[in-house]
Amino acid sequence: MEGVEKYLGEVPAWCPGCGNFAILRAFKEALDAEGIEPYRFCIVSGIGQAGKFPHYVRCNTFNGLHGRALPVATGIKLANHEMLVVAVGGDGDMYGEGGNHLLHAIRRNIGVKLFVHDNQIYGLTKGQASPTSMEGMVTKNQPLGVLSGQLNPMAMAVALDCGFVARGYAGDHEHLKALIRSAFNHKGFSIVDILQPCVSLNKVNTYEWYGKRVYHIGDDHDPSDRIKAFARALEWGDRIPIGIIYRNDRPSFESRLPVIAARPLVDGVGKWQELREKLAGSLNEFR
Amino acid sequence: MDYSLKIGGEAGQGIQTIGDALAKVFCRFGYHVFTNQDYESRIRGGHNFYQIRLSDRPIRAPRRPLDILLAFDRESIPAHRAEVREEGIIAYDSSLLKESFAGPQFLDIPFVKIATDTGASRIVANTAATGAILGMLGFSLDPLFDILTVLLKRKDDRTREQNRLAAVAGHEYAVKNCGRCSFSPASTGVPKMLVGGSEAVGFGALAAGCMFYSAYPMTPSTGIMTYLGARAKEYGIIVEQAEDEIAAINMALGASFAGVRSMTGTSGGGFALMVEGVSLAAMTETPIVIALAQRPGPATGLPTKTEQGDLFFALYAGHGEFPRVIFAPGNPEQAIRLTAKAFHISQKYQIPVFVMTDQYLADTQWTLDSVALDNLPMKDYRTDAAEIDRLDAYARHAFTDSGVSPFGIPGKTKHVVVTDSDEHNEAGHIIEDKGLRSKMVEKRLFLKLENIRKEIAPPVFLGSAAPETVIISWGSTYGVVREAVESMGDKKIAMLHFSEIYPLPGLQSFDYVEVLKKAERTICVENNATGQFARLLKAETGCAVTDRILRYDGRPFLMEELLEELRGRS
Numbered sequence: 092m093e094g095v096e097k098y099l100g101e102v103p104a105w106c107p108g109c110g111n112f113a114i115l116r117a118f119k120e121a122l123d124a125e126g127i128e129p130y131r132f133c134i135v136s137g138i139g140q141a142g143k144f145p146h147y148v149r150c151n152t153f154n155g156l157h158g159r160a161l162p163v164a165t166g167i168k169l170a171n172h173e174m175l176v177v178a179v180g181g182d183g184d185m186y187g188e189g190g191n192h193l194l195h196a197i198r199r200n201i202g203v204k205l206f207v208h209d210n211q212i213y214g215l216t217k218g219q220a221s222p223t224s225m226e227g228m229v230t231k232n233q234p235l236g237v238l239s240g241q242l243n244p245m246a247m248a249v250a251l252d253c254g255f256v257a258r259g260y261a262g263d264h265e266h267l268k269a270l271i272r273s274a275f276n277h278k279g280f281s282i283v284d285i286l287q288p289c290v291s292l293n294k295v296n297t298y299e300w301y302g303k304r305v306y307h308i309g310d311d312h313d314p315s316d317r318i319k320a321f322a323r324a325l326e327w328g329d330r331i332p333i334g335i336i337y338r339n340d341r342p343s344f345e346s347r348l349p350v351i352a353a354r355p356l357v358d359g360v361g362k363w364q365e366l367r368e369k370l371a372g373s374l375n376e377f378r
Numbered sequence: 379m380d381y382s383l384k385i386g387g388e389a390g391q392g393i394q395t396i397g398d399a400l401a402k403v404f405c406r407f408g409y410h411v412f413t414n415q416d417y418e419s420r421i422r423g424g425h426n427f428y429q430i431r432l433s434d435r436p437i438r439a440p441r442r443p444l445d446i447l448l449a450f451d452r453e454s455i456p457a458h459r460a461e462v463r464e465e466g467i468i469a470y471d472s473s474l475l476k477e478s479f480a481g482p483q484f485l486d487i488p489f490v491k492i493a494t495d496t497g498a499s500r501i502v503a504n505t506a507a508t509g510a511i512l513g514m515l516g517f518s519l520d521p522l523f524d525i526l527t528v529l530l531k532r533k534d535d536r537t538r539e540q541n542r543l544a545a546v547a548g549h550e551y552a553v554k555n556c557g558r559c560s561f562s563p564a565s566t567g568v569p570k571m572l573v574g575g576s577e578a579v580g581f582g583a584l585a586a587g588c589m590f591y592s593a594y595p596m597t598p599s600t601g602i603m604t605y606l607g608a609r610a611k612e613y614g615i616i617v618e619q620a621e622d623e624i625a626a627i628n629m630a631l632g633a634s635f636a637g638v639r640s641m642t643g644t645s646g647g648g649f650a651l652m653v654e655g656v657s658l659a660a661m662t663e664t665p666i667v668i669a670l671a672q673r674p675g676p677a678t679g680l681p682t683k684t685e686q687g688d689l690f691f692a693l694y695a696g697h698g699e700f701p702r703v704i705f706a707p708g709n710p711e712q713a714i715r716l717t718a719k720a721f722h723i724s725q726k727y728q729i730p731v732f733v734m735t736d737q738y739l740a741d742t743q744w745t746l747d748s749v750a751l752d753n754l755p756m757k758d759y760r761t762d763a764a765e766i767d768r769l770d771a772y773a774r775h776a777f778t779d780s781g782v783s784p785f786g787i788p789g790k791t792k793h794v795v796v797t798d799s800d801e802h803n804e805a806g807h808i809i810e811d812k813g814l815r816s817k818m819v820e821k822r823l824f825l826k827l828e829n830i831r832k833e834i835a836p837p838v839f840l841g842s843a844a845p846e847t848v849i850i851s852w853g854s855t856y857g858v859v860r861e862a863v864e865s866m867g868d869k870k871i872a873m874l875h876f877s878e879i880y881p882l883p884g885l886q887s888f889d890y891v892e893v894l895k896k897a898e899r900t901i902c903v904e905n906n907a908t909g910q911f912a913r914l915l916k917a918e919t920g921c922a923v924t925d926r927i928l929r930y931d932g933r934p935f936l937m938e939e940l941l942e943e944l945r946g947r948s
Contacts, residue, residue, distance in 0.1 A: 101807050133788050135632070138799075145796075146807050151788035152796040153635055154808075155628065156658050162625040166632020166640070167788075169616050170590065174636075174789040195621035350614045356589055357637040357787065359614050363587070363756040369613055370585055370751055377571035377746070378405070 095119040097129060100147040105140060110261035110287030111208060115147055117264055118206070121271035122148075132175035135164040137189065139181035139215050141208035158188025161196045164203040171355045172202065172345040175275065182209045186222040186242050193282075197251045200279040202343040206271070207244065207282065208261075210289035211296050218292040228295055244284050245324035249317060249337045254279030256320070256337040260305045261287040262298055266333065273335060279343040286331070301331070308334030315339065379564050380433040383446035383511065384461070386454030390422040392504040393450055397428030399508050399525050401572055404432045405745055406521035408567030412437045412857075413743040414934070419597075419681040425453040434564040438709065438744070438857030442938045445561070446514060448507055452477060467558065469510060471503065485556055492547045498540035505541045509548030515561045519549055571746045575739040575854075576601025578710035579669050580609075582717025582733075583641055585754050588667070589615040590633035590640040592626045597681050598737040599643040599671035623648040627655030627666070634664050635797065637760055637787035639721055643669035646688050647678065653695045656730050660700030662797040663775060663783065663822065665724040665731075667717070672736040674932045683932030684737035686853055686905040689914065692732050693880060699819070701727070701827045703834075704880040706734040708856025710744045712877050715753075722755040723833055727782055727826050734879070736905065738934040739854035759785060766791040773804035777817065781825025827881070834878045836888040840864075841872030848894055849944065850902040850923060852876040852911045855935060859903055862940045876911070882918045891919045901925040901947060905934065 098119045105111050122132070134145035138157035145152040151174075155163045164178040178185075185193055185207045196203060212230075213219040219232040222242040229236045248256040255277040259267040267285065274281040286305065288298045312334070314320060320337035345351060383400075387393040397413060404411045409432040418424040429440050444462045449455055449470040462468055462483060471489040472478045478486065487510050493502035505526070512519060522545055530538050552559070573581075580602045583591070593603045607617040616633075620626035623644050630640040644652060649670055659666045670692055674685035692704055703723050707713035717733050724731040761784040766772050772793035776783045783804075788795040796806030801818060803809045838856070841863055847870060851859040856875045863873045874890055876882070885891055894900050900923040902912040907930035912923045927943050929935055 129794050130789065130792050133636075143808070146798075149794060151794050152798070152806065153632065153662070154798040154800065155631070155662070156654055156799050159624065159628045159655075159658075162620065162628035163632035163635070165618075165625075166590065166592070166629035166634070167636040168632075169618070169629075170633040170636035170638040171789050191621055192625055195625070348616065350611060350616060356614075356616060356633070357790070360587065360589060360638060360760075361758040366585075366587060366613075366756070367751055370581075372612075373581060373584065373609065374571065374749055374751075377573050377577075378569055 095123050098122060098149050100149050103147045104143060106291045108290040109140070110210060110289065111140060111144070113261040113264060114206070114208060114267070114285055114287060115144065117268040118271055119148060121268050121275065124268070125272060125275055127175060132177060133167055134177045134179055135160045135167065136179045137184040139184045141179055141181040142184060144179045158184055158192065160184070161189060161192040161203065161205070165196060165199070165201050168201055168203050168345060169351070169356060171357045172351060173355050176203050178203050178205045180207060181214065182207060182211060182221040182223045183213050186244055194251065196280055197248060197253045197282070199344040200254050200341050202279055202345055204274045204277070204281045205283070206274070207284045208287045209244070209284050210287045210293055212289050212293040214289055214292060225295065243324065243327065244282070245336055246321060248282050249321045249324045252317070252339065252341065253282055253337065254339055254341055255281035255335070256324070257281070257283045257335045258333045259283055259285040260301060260333050261285055262302060263305065263333065266307065270335070277338065278346070279341055286333070304329060304331045305333050306330055308332045308336065379562065380431070380437070380441070381445045381515070381561065382429065382431045382441050382443065383448065384427050384429045384444050384458055385448045385450065386425065386427040386458055387450030388423050389418065389420050389426055391450050392501060393426060393428050395529070396448070396504050396508050397430060399522060399529065400511060401430050401743060402525050403512060403517065403521045404430070405570045405572045407517065407563070408569055409433065409745070410435060410437050410570070411572060411743070411745045412440060414440050414738065415741045417682050425451060425457060427454070427458070437861070439861045439937050442936055446511060448511060449475065450507070451475070455479065465558065467514065467556065469507070469514070474503070482558065487548070487551055487555070489548065492551065493544045495547070496540040496543040498537070498544060502541055502544045506544040506548035509545030510552040513549035513552030514556050514559045516559070516563050519545055568747070571748070572743050573710040573746055574601070574743040575710055575713055575735055575741065577605050578713035579717050579733060579735065580605030582714040583667070583721070584609065584613055585714065585751065586718040586721030587639050587756065588641050588721060589638045590630060591615070591642065592618045592620045592629040593643045594620050594623045594626050594648055596645045596648045598673055598740040599645050599648070599669060601740055602643045602669055623651035624655065627652040627668070628658070630666055631655060631659055631662070631664050634666055635662070635788070637790065639665070639725065641667040641669065643671065645671050645673050646675045646691065649688070649691065649695065657696035657698055657700070658799050659730040660696060660698065660702070660822065661799050663728040664797070665728050667720045667724050667731050667733065669717070669733045669735065671740050672734060674930070680932040682737065684905060684934050685930065685932060686736055686855070686910070687907070687930070689734070689879070689910040692734060693914070699823060700729070701823055701830060702730050702732065702880065703830060704732040704734060706853030706877055706879050707739070708853060708875055708877050709739070711746055711749070713739070714749060716877060718754050722757070723830065725759040727830055728785065729826065729830070734853060736854050738905070760787055761785050763787065763790040766793055769793065771805070774806045775802060775818070776804045777821055779825070780829060781821045831881050831884055834881055834883045836883045837890055838875040838877070839872060839888065839890065839893070842870055845872035845893070845897055846870040847872070847899040847901065848897045849873045850900060850912070850915070852879055852904070855903055855905060858935045858937055858940055861937050862944055865937070865941060866944065879911070880914070882915070891921050894921050899924050899947070901927060901944070903927045903935065903940065905929050
C-alpha cells in the first residue's frame with residue numbers, strides 16, 4: 092500500500108470533532124514522510140482517550156495500563172533499540188498517574204518519543220480536572236474550581252534537561268507534522284505536548300481559545316539556550332508558544348550501554364551454546 | 379564430625395567477610411557447609427551474627443550448640459554465651475571488647491594487635507581472626523591464601539602481604555594458646571561449591587537465558603540484582619534499577635513483549651506496587667518471572683528478618699482471573715532448578731511465574747557437589763519470524779487448542795504485533811463483545827491451566843512409606859524439617875515437602891493426599907502466623923492437617939526447637 096493508507100487501523104471511537112483526529116492524521120503523515128513501515132515501529136500507550144491511539148494506526152502495539160506507557164516503552168527500547176518506540180498518552184495518563192515515570196524517562200534520556208495529547212481535562216472518565224487544568228476551572232468533581240496549580244510540562248522538561256522539548260497544536264496541522272518528524276529524528280528522549288481541544292468536556296480551552304493564543308516560535312529562538320528555553324516554556328496565557336522550545340545533544344541511554352553496542356539485546360536471545368560456556372565459568376566462582 | 383561456629387559483631391566490622399572466607403576454606407577442604415546470617419536494618423553498629431556449620435556428611439540447617447563463638451563485640455557474649463557447649467570456646471580480643479572474661483571457655487586473642495603489628499589498619503583484625511579460627515580447628519592456611527588473593531585483588535601488594543602475615547600470626551597464636559582445642563578434621567574430600575539462595579536464583583535466571591532484569595532495591599531481594607548486575611557485561615544482559623517497582627515490572631514486560639526473557643524481583647512491600655503489572659502480564663499474555671523474597675510484614679515489618687507470610691498474597695495478587703505458577707525452592711539447588719523452570723513455564727504458556735524465597739533462604743549458603751547444566755530446558759518458545767511472515771495475517775492472541783498463541787516478536791516479522799490490557803480480539807484490538815470475551819477467558823485460563831498442571835512435579839516424600847505422622851512443609855523450611863525428621867529416627871514418621879506450590883501437584887504420579895488421609899497425624903510446619911499452606915492444601919484437596927507448628931517472630935526455625943515441638947506432638 093502507498094501513502095498513509097498503509098497505516099490504516101481500527102475505526103476510532105472518539106467524539107466527532109475531537110482534536111485527536113487531527114493528531115492522528117499528522118502522525119500518519121509524519122510516518123509516511125519518514126518512510127517508516129508499520130512493522131518497524133511500536134506505539135506504547137496507557138489508558139485514556141489518547142490510550143486508544145495505537146489501535147487507530149497499523150503498527151506494533153502495546154496498550155498497557157494507565158500511567159505505565161513509559162516504563163513499558165523503556166523495556167521495549169532496551170530490548171530492541173533499532174525499532175522506533177513511541178509512547179502516547181493524555182495529560183492525566185502522563186502527568187498524573189505516570190508522573191514519576193516521566194521524570195525518570197527524562198533523566199535516563201531513553202530514546203523514546205513521547206506525544207502527550209494535552210486537552211487539560213479527563214476525557215474517558217468524563218470531565219474531571221487534570222494536572223494541566225487551569226486554576227479555577229469548575230468541574231463536577233471540582234465544584235470549587237481547581238485549587239491546585241497548573242502543571243507546566245514544558246518548564247518541567249527544560250528544568251530536567253530533557254533531550255527534546257516541543258509543544259504542538261492539533262489545530263495547526265503542518266506545524267504539528269513537522270514537530271512529530273523532528274521528534275522522531277531526535278536521538279534521546281523527546282516530549283511533544285500537543286494542545287488538543289476536547290469538544291465534549293472542556294468548555295474553556297476550545298479551538299477558539301487556543302486559536303487566539305498560539306503563536307509559532309520563530310527562527311530567532313535558539314533551542315539550545317536553556318535559559319531562554321526556560322523563559323519560553325514559562326509563557327502561558329494570552330500568548331502560548333508552539334514549536335521546538337529546547338533541545339540538547341545528551342547521549343541517549345541506550346547508546347551508553349556497551350552490551351547493546353554491537354547488536355540489539357533481542358538478537359542475542361537463544362544462543363544456548365555460548366550460554367553454556369559462560370555458565371560453566373560462573374559455576375567455578377562458587378568454588 | 380559436626381562443628382558449628384558463630385561470629386558475632388557490629389555491622390561494619392566485617393563479620394561477613396570472616397564468615398564467607400571461612401566457609402569457602404571449609405568447602406575447599408571438601409566439607410559440607412551450611413551458613414546463615416542474622417542482621418539488623420543498619421549499616422553500622424547494632425549486633426549481627428554469621429553462623430557456619432561444617433560436617434563430613436550432608437547438612438541442611440543451622441544447629442544450636444556452638445563449638446566456637448568468635449565475639450567481635452560485647453553484645454556477642456550475653457547474646458550467645460548460652461549457646462556455646464561446655465567444652466566449647468569463646469574467642470575474643472579484650473582490647474576490642476574493653477573487658478576480660480574468666481573461665482575455661484574464654485580465649486583472649488589480641489586480633490587487633492596482631493593486625494597492627496604487620497603495619498596494617500585495625501580492620502585487618504578480621505584476617506587475624508580468620509587465621510586464628512582455622513588454627514583452632516587444626517586446618518592449614520593454604521586455601522585461605524588463595525581466597526584472600528581473590529578477595530583483595532583490587533588492593534595493593536602491601537595490603538595483600540599484611541593480610542597474609544596477619545592470618546599466619548593469628549593461626550600461630552591460636553595453635554600455641556588454645557589449650558582445649560581438640561578439634562579433629564576428618565579426611566578431606568573433593569572440593570565443593572558454596573551457593574547462596576540469592577545467587578542461586580540469579581544463576582538459575584542466567585541459565586534460563588534471562589537477558590533483562592529490572593528491579594528496585596529491597597531487602598532481601600537485592601542480592602539477585604547484585605548477582606546479575608555483576609555479570610551483565612559477561613552475559614550481555616541488561617540489569618536496570620527502576621524508579622519504583624511499578625516501573626520495574628512494566629519495563630520487564632516491555633522487554634519481554636519485544637522478545638527478551640525478562641524478570642523482576644522484590645519483597646512484599648515492593649510487590650504490593652507490582653500487583654497491577656501481574657494482571658497486565660496475564661491479560662497481554664506476556665511471559666514474566668517474578669522473584670518474591672519474603673520478609674515479615676505488614677507494611678515495612680521487620681526488614682531484615684524472615685517469614686513465609688506472602689503465599690496468599692502471591693496466590694491472589696492481581697485483579698481478574700488468570701493462571702499463574704508459584705515455586706518456592708527449599709535450598710539453593712532447588713532455587714537454581716526452579717528459577718530456570720519458572721522461565722521455561724512462563725515462556726511456554728505466556729504467563730506470570732513466581733519464585734518465592736525469604737530472607738532465611740536468600741542469606742543461607744549450602745554446599746553442592748555440582749550443578750547439572752545438561753538438564754536445563756534450553757528451548758526457545760518464540761515463533762520463528764519467517765513462519766509468521768508466511769501467514770496472511772498474524773494475530774498475537776490467536777485461538778489455538780492449547781490456548782497458547784504463536785509468540786511473534788515486534789520488528790522481527792513483517793506483520794504487526796498488537797496486544798492490549800483491555801479485553802481484545804485475536805488480533806489484539808479492544809472489544810466488548812460478550813461471546814468473544816468468554817472465549818478469551820477460556821483460552822487464557824482453562825485451556826492453558828490443563829497443560830500447566832502436568833508440568834508440576836510431585837512433592838518430596840522422605841521417611842516411612844506408610845507413615846503415622848507426616849510433617850508437611852513448603853519452601854525454605856525444607857532443610858530444617860528434614861534434619862529434624864531424620865534425627866528423630868522414628869520409623870513411623872515421614873516428611874512431605876512442596877517446592878512447586880501452585881497449582882498443587884497432580885496425584886497421578888504420587889497420591890500424596892492418600893498418604894495424608896491414611897496418617898494419624900499431619901503436622902504443617904510454616905514460618906507464618908496463619909498456616910497459609912495448610913489452608914491452600916485444604917482448599918485444593920479437601921485435606922485438613924491435624925496440627926500446625928507456626929513461627930512468626932521473624933526468625934527461622936531452629937533444628938533443636940523444631941525437634942522438641944515435634945517430639946511433643948507425635
